[in-house]
Amino acid sequence: MTNLDYKIIVGLEIHVQLATKTKMFCGCALSFGEDANSRVCPVCIGMPGALPVMNKQAVEFSLLAGLALNCEIPSFTKWDRKSYYYPDLPKNYQISQYDLPLNGTGFIEIPLEDGTSKRIRITRAHLEEDAGKNIHAGDAFSRVDLNRAGTPLLEIVTEPDLSSGTEVRALAIELQRIVRYLGISEADMQKGHMRFEPNINLAITKDGTEYRTPITEVKNLNSFRALQRSVEYEARRQLDEFIDTGKTMVMGNKSTYGWDDNRNVTVLQREKEEAHDYRYFPDPDLVPVEVDEKWLSKIKSRLCELPLQKQKRFVEQFGLSDYDAGVLTADKATAEFFDETVKAGAEAKRVCNLLTQIGLKLANEKNCSVAELGILPKALAKLCVMASEGQISASAAQTILVEMSGGENEPEKIAEEKNLLQKNDTGELEKIVDEVLANNPDAIAEVKAGGKKSKKASGFLMGQIIKATKGSANPQMAAKILSQKLGQ
Numbered sequence: 391m392t393n394l395d396y397k398i399i400v401g402l403e404i405h406v407q408l409a410t411k412t413k414m415f416c417g418c419a420l421s422f423g424e425d426a427n428s429r430v431c432p433v434c435i436g437m438p439g440a441l442p443v444m445n446k447q448a449v450e451f452s453l454l455a456g457l458a459l460n461c462e463i464p465s466f467t468k469w470d471r472k473s474y475y476y477p478d479l480p481k482n483y484q485i486s487q488y489d490l491p492l493n494g495t496g497f498i499e500i501p502l503e504d505g506t507s508k509r510i511r512i513t514r515a516h517l518e519e520d521a522g523k524n525i526h527a528g529d530a531f532s533r534v535d536l537n538r539a540g541t542p543l544l545e546i547v548t549e550p551d552l553s554s555g556t557e558v559r560a561l562a563i564e565l566q567r568i569v570r571y572l573g574i575s576e577a578d579m580q581k582g583h584m585r586f587e588p589n590i591n592l593a594i595t596k597d598g599t600e601y602r603t604p605i606t607e608v609k610n611l612n613s614f615r616a617l618q619r620s621v622e623y624e625a626r627r628q629l630d631e632f633i634d635t636g637k638t639m640v641m642g643n644k645s646t647y648g649w650d651d652n653r654n655v656t657v658l659q660r661e662k663e664e665a666h667d668y669r670y671f672p673d674p675d676l677v678p679v680e681v682d683e684k685w686l687s688k689i690k691s692r693l694c695e696l697p698l699q700k701q702k703r704f705v706e707q708f709g710l711s712d713y714d715a716g717v718l719t720a721d722k723a724t725a726e727f728f729d730e731t732v733k734a735g736a737e738a739k740r741v742c743n744l745l746t747q748i749g750l751k752l753a754n755e756k757n758c759s760v761a762e763l764g765i766l767p768k769a770l771a772k773l774c775v776m777a778s779e780g781q782i783s784a785s786a787a788q789t790i791l792v793e794m795s796g797g798e799n800e801p802e803k804i805a806e807e808k809n810l811l812q813k814n815d816t817g818e819l820e821k822i823v824d825e826v827l828a829n830n831p832d833a834i835a836e837v838k839a840g841g842k843k844s845k846k847a848s849g850f851l852m853g854q855i856i857k858a859t860k861g862s863a864n865p866q867m868a869a870k871i872l873s874q875k876l877g878q
């Protein structure tokens with residue numbers, strides 16, 4: 391192969407489960423892990439004649455997502471029936487939105503590894519209901535659980551603006567942060583709250599001519615890892631296929647793949663995209679939704695500073711590294727906790743270090759967020775100030791933070807009890823320095839002689855002083871006194 395270059399092209403379809411209390415068109419509670427078919431009613435099991443009633447909160451959550459994703463929001467939107475037959479869909483149609491979605495074109499900004507960001511265009515984001523679940527447990531028959539049927543889903547479709555597995559993963563993580571910040575989805579991957587379907591192909595340039603490989607869609611990915619790997623695998627597979635066969639894209643040769651998580655490969659499911667005819671038509675049981683300015687501005691008032699904005703602000707305003715800012719803004723509670731601590735007078739970098747080095751570890755162990763450790767921002771700020779003023783050492787601050795996570799919010803008290811206050815009392819320190827000097831005349835001689843051994847000897851003396859104070863001496867102050875005494 392001479393002169394071959396290629397670019398990966400990926401667009402995403404994402405289903406996000408909304409965190410409403412009840413289902414999209416009935417009053418059944420949304421809850422995970424219940425007995426099969428215990429959260430159902432005539433509406434969501436598709437009894438003839440049962441009438442759907444819209445869940446207003448689901449509509450508002452979707453509009454809030456649309457605002458955060460910079461979408462155009464039309465004033466008129468309607469519901470359509472998407473007809474297909476499957477055991478987990480007893481109505482034989484899914485209520486969805488076809489030509490007039492709640493949210494039109496928009497974009498999402500995703501952070502890249504080099505600290506810059508990339509804008510990915512959003513095609514649309516519409517609201518629909520989920521189907522039930524077929525359970526194939528390996529018996530002679532399969533079961534159907536309709537607890538999930540009727541769950542509100544926000545389906546987000548992007549333009550094919552993504553160009554690597556890493557970018558696809560970054561978008562998924564960014565979207566998870568956004569919907570969690572907005573409080574519209576728990577976005578718990580393990581519970582299938584976010585499901586991804588990448589559409590992948592390659593633009594190959596060979597000897598100056600560009601070729602496009604056939605598009606493949608990988609279905610139903612529910613982990614970031616599987617999402618990234620499937621895109622990377624498909625890119626390699628398509629490149630190999632092109633080199634072997636020269637096959638390129640023609641209308642209708644899109645195929646569907648599944649992901650085998652054990653073997654880390656995609657598996658062909660359907661060779662040709664059947665010309666689906668879903669027979670979309672407006673649902674006669676539901677009225678269209680009109681979104682007026684007044685309603686929309688009310689929803690707009692629920693927007694918050696979005697995660698990437700926050701991350702960039704932490705870098706610019708506080709001089710944090712992009713990495714640290716990303717860690718602190720991973721969840722909203724931690725980001726706000728950090729913000730409040732800085733507002734209460736702490737040095738931003740010190741708060742950041744304490745939280746990323748100690749706080750997150752503690753939170754991890756307790757399976758909660760940093761904000762839920764029982765530490766008040768004001769108390770953490772106090773601790774930081776004590777460290778900045780030299781009342782305690784940096785390592786003592788870490789020790790005290792661990793104690794504070796037990797709910798003790800007085801860092802001064804802990805410092806005193808644990809004897810961690812640095813000796814800033816010049817008189818007392820001087821006495822200790824004098825003692826150390828009296829006990830080490832050889833070292834003094836070496837310091838005074840200068841040369842190679844001098845540095846080592848003064849280091850030794852400092853060590854003795856710190857040891858004599860059991861580590862509680864303020865090192866800067868001790869060094870100052872020592873050099874004065876040595877006449878330096």
Ligand code: ZN
Nearest residue numbers: 416418431434
């Ligand atoms: Zn129901």
Ligand code: MN
Nearest residue numbers: 405486518545
């Ligand atoms: Mn869908």
